[in-house]
Amino acid sequence: MYVDFGYYRDTFGGSLLKEGDFAGAAREAENYIRYLTYFKGDIFEDTAQAEAVKGAVCAAAEAGYAAAKEQEQGGNVKSESKDGVSVSFVVSRKDGETVPDYVNRCMYQAIRVRLLPTGWLNRKVGCRHDHKCGGRDCL
Numbered sequence: 001m002y003v004d005f006g007y008y009r010d011t012f013g014g015s016l017l018k019e020g021d022f023a024g025a026a027r028e029a030e031n032y033i034r035y036l037t038y039f040k041g042d043i044f045e046d047t048a049q050a051e052a053v054k055g056a057v058c059a060a061a062e063a064g065y066a067a068a069k070e071q072e073q074g075g076n077v078k079s080e081s082k083d084g085v086s087v088s089f090v091v092s093r094k095d096g097e098t099v100p101d102y103v104n105r106c107m108y109q110a111i112r113v114r115l116l117p118t119g120w121l122n123r124k125v126g127c128r129h130d131h132k133c134g135g136r137d138c139l
Contacts, residue, residue: 002030002044003057012058017065029060032107037120049118059110067106071099 005022008014017025030044033056037043043053097105115121 025061025065056114060107063106063110
């Protein structure tokens with residue numbers, strides 16, 4: 001694993017995840033980050049951006065865990081009526097959005113803030129005249 005519980009608790013300042021829940025949540029966060037950035041290389045080998053990546057893993061782990069727990073606790077019930085009693089819940093999930101899609105959306109929002117400035121989420125492959133500039137960004 002790229003981030004351990006000590007880093008999450010002491011450096012990131014996380015308190016939502018307990019030590020027993022952290023490993024699974026962090027593993028899912030790392031897998032999702034790898035999925036988003038695979039076309040640019042191995043993000044976990046980029047030592048120049050290590051702090052941003054560690055922060056993204058911790059934030060995504062928290063966001064994914066919180067979103068999954070929200071759905072387990074009945075977050076997907078929108079309204080219910082029986083014998084004159086009406087119950088409705090405020091939900092963050094969009095209509096028709098599956099639980100895995102909702103969890104991924106929450107993780108992406110947490111990751112985006114930390115990794116967009118690093119260029120890892122940029123899908124630009126190269127300029128249109130690589131043969132002239134050697135593949136450098138030409139803006």
